[in-house]
Amino acid sequence: MTDTMTEPAQTASTQYVPTTGDLDLEERSSLRRVVGLSTELTDVTEVEYRRLRLERVVLVGVWTEGTAEQARASMVELSRLAETAGSEVLDALMQRRPKADPATYIGSGKVDELRAAVQAGGADTVICDGELSPGQLRQLEEKLKVKVIDRTALILDIFAQHARSRDGKAQVELAQLSYLLPRLRGWGEALSRQVGGRAAGGVGIGGRGPGETKIELDRRRIRTRMSKLRREIAAMSQVRNTQRGSRRRNEIPSVAIVGYTNAGKSSLLNALTGAGVLVENALFATLDPTTRRTSTTDGRTFTLTDTVGFVRHLPHQLVEAFRSTLEETAEADLLVHVVDASDPLPEDQIKAVRQVLVEIGEERHGKMPQELLVVNKTDVAGDLQLARLRHLLPDAIFVSAHRGDGITRLRARIAELLPRPEVDIELLLPYVEGSLVARVHAEGDVLSEEHTPDGTLLHARVGGELATAVLPFAVPNCAPPNGSGR
Numbered sequence: 151m152t153d154t155m156t157e158p159a160q161t162a163s164t165q166y167v168p169t170t171g172d173l174d175l176e177e178r179s180s181l182r183r184v185v186g187l188s189t190e191l192t193d194v195t196e197v198e199y200r201r202l203r204l205e206r207v208v209l210v211g212v213w214t215e216g217t218a219e220q221a222r223a224s225m226v227e228l229s230r231l232a233e234t235a236g237s238e239v240l241d242a243l244m245q246r247r248p249k250a251d252p253a254t255y256i257g258s259g260k261v262d263e264l265r266a267a268v269q270a271g272g273a274d275t276v277i278c279d280g281e282l283s284p285g286q287l288r289q290l291e292e293k294l295k296v297k298v299i300d301r302t303a304l305i306l307d308i309f310a311q312h313a314r315s316r317d318g319k320a321q322v323e324l325a326q327l328s329y330l331l332p333r334l335r336g337w338g339e340a341l342s343r344q345v346g347g348r349a350a351g352g353v354g355i356g357g358r359g360p361g362e363t364k365i366e367l368d369r370r371r372i373r374t375r376m377s378k379l380r381r382e383i384a385a386m387s388q389v390r391n392t393q394r395g396s397r398r399r400n401e402i403p404s405v406a407i408v409g410y411t412n413a414g415k416s417s418l419l420n421a422l423t424g425a426g427v428l429v430e431n432a433l434f435a436t437l438d439p440t441t442r443r444t445s446t447t448d449g450r451t452f453t454l455t456d457t458v459g460f461v462r463h464l465p466h467q468l469v470e471a472f473r474s475t476l477e478e479t480a481e482a483d484l485l486v487h488v489v490d491a492s493d494p495l496p497e498d499q500i501k502a503v504r505q506v507l508v509e510i511g512e513e514r515h516g517k518m519p520q521e522l523l524v525v526n527k528t529d530v531a532g533d534l535q536l537a538r539l540r541h542l543l544p545d546a547i548f549v550s551a552h553r554g555d556g557i558t559r560l561r562a563r564i565a566e567l568l569p570r571p572e573v574d575i576e577l578l579l580p581y582v583e584g585s586l587v588a589r590v591h592a593e594g595d596v597l598s599e600e601h602t603p604d605g606t607l608l609h610a611r612v613g614g615e616l617a618t619a620v621l622p623f624a625v626p627n628c629a630p631p632n633g634s635g636r
């Protein structure tokens with residue numbers, strides 16, 4: 151998208167003509183249209199697909215900090231999220247303010263303008279770019295007379311649509327319930343009438359009635375369901391722990407692919423392993439981790455895991471619910487952090503991803519695996535952008551998962567960074583022990599191999615457990631397998 155926020159509005163319904171320049175009074179108090187975010191049909195072949203779409207939405211954001219470009223990027227992303235959730239974006243408006251209005255998110259005077267935009271396009275939903283309080287949502291809903299949701303609810307909705315596995319579904323439901331719990335009173339007009347005007351504010355006059363009892367009952371039900379989900383998630387993560395434990399015992403190093411949503415993580419897994427996992431130009435296409443085994447060019451086996459992507463302001467309910475999945479990521483030996491070179495602000499994406507990683511890492515006392523930055527989609531990024539990124543990220547590997555450029559270099563770099571097995575050993579394995587030879591090849595790092603009349607003579611570095619298994623075949627006079635350093 152090349153148009154900027156300050157371009158004149160193009161739609162006929164507009165009454166907000168944005169001004170140029172920064173923050174003059176008029177601008178501060180106006181709603182600006184974010185041009186180019188409408189997702190109206192441009193291609194008839196889309197008709198069939200769009201028929202399924204339920205909502206016609208207007209987006210609204212409050213720009214409180216950062217540059218105009220960042221504010222716009224956030225709105226562009228919100229529109230992509232809305233589309234991913236199946237909505238048609240009619241319009242996008244943004245207000246520059248020092249902070250969101252505590253009552254109505256955008257300035258209360260601007261709500262009328264927003265309502266006009268809603269009515270002009272026949273929208274049925276307004277999506278706010280942030281996490282709103284239950285009171286803000288309710289007040290806006292009352293004024294706009296259409297459903298109002300926030301970014302958090304939108305992301306939760308996408309996750310709910312995309313979750314496939316039992317584990318993923320349970321995690322999403324838990325996140326949704328924890329989002330819903332404090333908002334129970336704010337939702338549904340009938341409900342708030344029952345408990346009086348101050349419903350969202352807590353108990354007070356009129357706060358105890360039949361409605362209250364009903365809400366308490368609902369709350370209790372939700373809490374019970376949440377504990378059940380937590381138990382289920384814990385049990386499922388136990389199973390995965392066991393599987394992972396067995397990989398650990400076999401000392402197979404693990405690599406986790408992390409990165410912003412839509413950066414090309416799944417494509418990279420496919421490029422590296424031919425896995426054939428789902429690749430989609432949609433946010434949060436992947437929710438369930440996929441693990442594939444592959445090997446380095448020198449024959450060491452390792453696992454690669456593709457997992458859920460991150461996004462700016464990833465709802466903390468989701469981070470909480472996906473904690474077990476995310477923690478597994480944090481236990482990898484190496485993180486391959488994929489960055490989309492075609493994004494206008496890849497630095498912000500890197501920052502957002504690292505923030506989530508830090509959040510997970512804090513639970514683990516700050517111990518994070520080493521990170522290898524991989525800049526993807528070099529085939530579509532501009533030369534200037536690539537030059538800038540090469541300068542900014544001198545240690546990154548530049549690849550195109552689509553074209554295969556840089557993949558060999560990436561493999562080599564992964565091989566370098568993978569932990570090496572720690573025991574240096576020389577073995578003479580009789581030919582009947584072919585399976586042990588194969589294991590040394592798969593799990594260890596073979597330094598030399600020679601076929602002698604008595605068997606295979608191997609010089610290798612292997613993990614502790616394998617070293618014990620092959621100890622009877624250790625060649626005498628060679629250093630004892632006691633972990634002679636790396």
Ligand SMILES: Nc1nc2c(ncn2[C@@H]2O[C@H](COP(=O)(O)OP(=O)(O)OP(=O)(O)O)[C@@H](O)[C@H]2O)c(=O)[nH]1
Nearest residue numbers: 412413414415416417430431434435436459551552
């Ligand atoms: N041009 C180009 N497009 C790419 C490349 N790699 C991935 N893509 C596209 O980017 C989009 C997202 O790719 P995915 O591999 O699904 O990305 P992801 O990071 O797994 O996304 P989520 O699972 O949704 O978080 C798809 O439309 C891919 O075809 C690349 O090297 N070049």
Ligand SMILES: [Mg+2]
Nearest residue numbers: 415416435436
């Ligand atoms: Mg994916």
